[in-house]
Amino acid sequence: MRKYKHITPDQTTVTQGSPLSHHIPSMKSLIAFDATARLGSMTAAAEEERTTQPTISQRIRTLEENIGLPLFDRQGSRLTLTFQGDRFYREVAPHLKEIRKAFEQIVHDGKRPSPSIVIAAGSGFTHLWLLPRLPALKQAFPDLSFKLMPIDRADDPELQAADIAIRFGPHVPQDEGRLLASEAVFPVCSPSYAHEHNLSETFTEASLSDTLLLHQDIKDPRWLDWTQWLQCAGLSLTTQDDVFLYHNYALLLNATLAGQGIALGWSILVEDYLTTGQLISLEPRVKRENYGYWLSVKHHRSALIKPVSDWLIGAVHQ
Template sequence: MTPNQIEYLLRSIRILETVGRRGSFSAAAQELGMTQPAISQQIAQLEHVLGLTLFRRLHRGVTPSDAGQILHTAAADMLARMRTAMTAIEASNVQTNLTVLTDYGFAANWLLPRLADFESQHTALDLCLLTTQARQTGAASDQADISILFGKKPDAAAGACFQLFAEEVYPICSPRYLAGMEPVTSAGDLVRGRLLALDSPAQNWFTWEDWFRLAGHPMRQAGSRNSLLFGNYPLLLQAILHGQGIGLGWRPLIDDYLQSGQIVLAWPEPIRSERGYFLSVNAERKNLASAFRQWVVEQARSSPFSTAQ
């Protein structure tokens, strides 16, 4: 069958179904955007090819013959199947996966414990969680729909990027460790404890030296008796949980541990900066990311210390 023949057959099926359903050449012509004579001619040609009378012409409208009714039913069924198939194809081409880029600490200590709530509300959406060591804000990565990264407040030109959490850093330890220390009456008293620190602190993260200086007790004056260094923050956090000493804790990464009582604040006053966690959406995928963005903002706002807009 040639392309022209295929086109003729498909057009004839469409016209046959419409005429049979509307019961009038004029009504079918109006629906299909054709003229009444063109519809009449198309049906006449089809009847000639088949050697059958498909419609009986009445004073007003038409009615299908027995053969016409059989073909109309088959045509209507075929078109319905094609519409169903096209709908399925279109649905299969719709992106249903959402890629979120963040750092490991935010993913492990804040996002993952809450993610089941989002998945229960959006069961058809598949999440892909990417982690990075980057500490910078700005537009979402090309490979991600949404980025939640730590860094400085972006310029106004950075686009749709806004702050979820401001940087707040507290000295934290386990309840058992705090109970075994002498009473802490000033920030400077913390130097008597075992200070847990990163061996190679990532750029833009506060160090113990920063903390004591901003708290008004320069570390060089106090002098630390001992310390324990770690290569990454997850290991340091585990050491804190196991009562090995005092470390620095970033909100919101420590919120769940504080709420559960696994860790406590060794000193209640934090140090702060203009840095924090900022959320940005890939402009090309903003429609897909809107549900996740709204959910993250609501989760952030539920925190008593949230700075989410």
């Protein structure tokens, strides 16, 4: 049991004439008092707090002046708490312990790496839709980190291993993926190119004679090329001698933005450019039944990932 000495008002060494201050004591003063009360020595408290004995003494003196009562009996060879000091210690010490615990916990949490979520999708979708929305995604989930993986092959093992996989193609009955966006494909070009070639709102066979169709080097049957699109739209393709194949969709779209010709646009990939007026769309729109972007998640991490997948689906329909 801690020993303390009861000091009556006429024995106090602190002036009682001034009114009691209502200011909250400094944390340094409280820590100095707590350490001295626990260790029974200002010298020991100074060693624990990595400071000097006079500094600890001054902080305790300031605390006593703030309170208006002595907290230690300094008349013996060893410091002992006064009656008021002991009561104050028993009330303050648990709270200081909780403050230390909270501080240590937040420092520990700050050093812990954020859970990482891998989102895999085709390169066109990754660069044209996901990447522009990454800042908003991070803002919505500040405790998570995200890694985007552009993967174009449907059978790529990394696509299957990703936390969130977004694949393009027809609906697969055994796949539990959720529809992110249906397919809608139509010609797009820059406003200047449309004006230069007198293109109206509808793309016709007559439009083919005076325009350059921009092609992508597609070796994937999931995607429509110009020949397939024209067939779906009920139009015939005239032979074009000047054909340049672009390696990926982002390059193809950059050429379209630069006014070099007409490209096929997938609605979800070009919607931002249509909204800003950098591109214009031409009718008709080709839609294949059950084709679109499908989102699937890892089931063993679904509690962490499902809110993110819900956010992605919601962002498509904003």
